Amino acid sequence: MPPKPQNLKNPIIWFFASLIVLWAAPLFLPTFYVYLITEILIVSLFAVSTNVLLGFTGLLSFGQVAFFGSSAYAVSLLIKGTSLPFAASFFISVGMSALAALIIGLFCMRLRGFYFAILTLAFSQIFFVVVYKWTSLTGGDDGIVGIPKKPFLFFNINGPDAYYHFVLLVVMVSLALLYLIIRSPLGEVLQAIRDNSERTEFLGLQVRNYRLASFVIAGTFGGVAGALFAPFQGIVTPELLHWSHSAEPLMISLLGGMYFFFGPIAGAVIFVFIKEWITGFTEYWMFWYGLLLMLLIMYLPGGIMGFVSEHLKRGKDDSR
Amino acid sequence: MEFSYFIYQLIIGLSYSMLLFLIASGLTIIFGLLNIPNFAHGALYMLGAYFTYFFLHSLPGVSFGIALVLAVVSVGLIGAFLEYVPLRKIYERSHALQLLMTFSFILILDDATKYFAGTDFLSIAIPKLMDGSITLPGDREMPVYSIFIIACGLVVAYLLWLGLYKTRLGKLVQAGTANKEMLSALGINVPRLFTLVFILGSVLAGLGGGLAGPLKAVSVGMGETVIITIFAIVIVGGVGSLKGAFIASILVGELNTFGVVFFPSFAMAFTYILVIVVLLTKPEGLFRTK
């Protein structure tokens, strides 16, 4: 049985405190780490959005890259191909992801369990094939290279620190929105569906519509992550839409603790650092990485947050 | 298209279908009974090919058939270990966590293979007896080995059918696939049954890999190139359904063959289009079992 979510005592204070600390981070960190944290922020948002489905609605989607990737491609094409301001390109791309999630979601909602997972995978692979084959528009497997960081509204976001601050703001606002959604009545219903969809149906709630809402929310914020990612990398390639890329946010959510809102964030931090570290020191990084994953799952099946909260609880119980 | 060419392509497609079935049958049985989506099934397939190569080249005077049997036994042993040690810990967990666990097996098995066998491609020769082809009407060639693969697929399908429907063990597997509580109620040693079935599934993956060996570049990562197709087959056929896996393998194999003939530019998407069409009309696969 999934643990009850624990609310932050003072979410507003937490929000501003972490924003201030992270905002100041580039003052102390070498540029490489600024890039790395930018990436962790984007990956975190993608993972948290995926976890709205996985951890809070109980839906295993293998197709979230469809929304991340299509938004990344849309924003790149709009930036390079039109004179639209970046903010407009950004919101159009996110809107397209939301629309794509709505359409695909309508098809997928009838399915359960692993059938749902494979159907979402099949849809996302269709996106992959289209991008891979439509060479005249997308550059095929060579991708779209040289995506500039145009100003967002009146803000110059060119340069590693400036873009980091931009990503930080967007990700923090997105995470706050997602947090509010999960804590809202809608979020409560989603978790009830996750725990027992039949009972929720008996209560007269349209499970299908709630699931669809969850799917669209996840797709939209996956799209935000994608639209941030494209200018950050300066390039988009079909790899972003490949199914294997869908596994990443799932893995991060599981490692971090999928029943916790902040689980995927903890997962993303650890995942990116561990991978960076292991791949740096051995050619056989896959072996060690796989072994680590296996042991983590065997001994920390609730993820890092699950482990931490268990111990905190135990500590409280002991002190009582 | 003239009729004889149509029949010819049908047989060509069937040889691919049967290879897919050999691999998919193991996955669907495991998935059906143990309820574990074993993502590492492709890695076991790869090991089947590597072990076949290894036994063929390291033991003097070993024929392809014997190497294949030894390989299949080895893969079965590895499967037994995977089930007995890590997987047993997570039977009650979510599919997502199980997927991640089996994904970690891929990373470990792939890199271990790279460590022991190196990164060069390896090649298994087609056994002498089955080299060459027979000429069909219209001056078209049919490789003997492809016919052999078709025969293997049919024989394995028949044996599995016999095993599942005509033996006590098979009936238990079926019962367990439909309803897990029933097994414990019957006083069956469930963990042992699970181990046995996982070994059976691994053996089938290894057999598929060994038989595919002479048609492929044996290389690290060859499992990942088939695993999605195999999962698609299992899902389209209906999880746990042997009949479903058989029919779905034929659908995927023939679709790929005729698709390449008629709509070559969509070749990458055939399998996914099939998945979408089938699941939208039959949300639990062609032959649902539970």
Next chain:
Amino acid sequence: MAKKQITRREFVKVVGSGALVAGAATFGVPTLLRAANKPIKFGQLNTTSGIMASQGVPAMRAAQIAQDIINQAGGIMGRKLELVQEDDQVKPSVGVRKFRKLVLEDKVDFVFGTNSSGVGLACVPLANEFKKIFISTSMSDKYTGANCSPYVFRIGESTCMASKASAYCMVANAPTVKKWAGINPDYVFGRESWDFFKQGMKDKNHPVEYVKESFSPFGCQDYKPYITALLESKADGVFTSLWTGDLINFVKQAKPFGFFDKVKAFVNNTTAVATSIGLGNEMVPFWGEARYYPFYRDSELNRQYISMYQKKFGGYPAADTGAECFASVVALKLAIEKAGTTDTPKVIAALEGLEFEVPEGKKWIRPEDHSGIDEVVLLGKFHHDPKYPFWVYDPKTYFTVPGKEIAMPLSQTGCKMAKP
């Protein structure tokens, strides 16, 4: 030990002569920059995990051999050469992250490598952003096309060169084959290869008919439908740019159909010897075009490359990309010595027009577009020779094309080189 001394000296001679050709009078002169005695760092990106490890691992090893040779001979201007190697996992996003790590964390002076153009092209904007030289070892003509950059070089053969050389070879060696077909991988490299092959036929005014063109997905498992369709088209000649595992799968599945008896000419533009090693006794006599072929060039450096590789890793240095990585290290070394500094703009200037000796022969870097051009490009027809553990080119069939003849003409590259 004594033996090693000799090889070292011989290497100095060989590379030294290359440097002299390049007009590097500074070679061998003790550098004045004694203070700067810390190593010169080269960063390398290649794929050492997953399905492309067969290409990337030998690439890493080849670069290590170059490093050993250079350091044994005293390094670069008295400074040691240090390689920092990273696995790009054939993923552009990982390649970009690792490129940043190499430049920002490891503080490398230069970057080279990549097995796939997808990863390599993703690194181009970073080279521009960080103002670091990036030498690509993958084949795309785009490095040196409209988006060419002063910081970016492509060291080896391009898709254009490899495909046109294949066409020229067929015109010369299979003039009676008039009905051609293609089976190529369904991505940019495959499509470009096929177009350049046809362009090569046109260059030679060779009248041919194209009866079938087919494109198969990457990692295709079942080539039989493609094989039967090619046979059904009654083509006499087949051109392919399939490579690594895909090519091996194709050959193994085509052979039982009697494909290589029915088709009179079969030519491949990316046949690393690795394909022949991978196929072993299953190899068939087809025409191959390799960026590096170990047994052609009779030079001290080539012999040393092979023997050191065999001693350290066993087996032959067979992967194409390996030789390109070796060439990248050598080119950078010579350019640094010619410039007398690791300062990027000066090294760029030194690389432009550099002529140098690598295991496969002489190379030249065309200054206008930074395209590496081999003196000759070699093709040959594979045959069984009991002297070797795998099939090699029949020396009677060696066919060479001057690299300058098949390089994309400057008027067509669309490259307008900016100042660094």
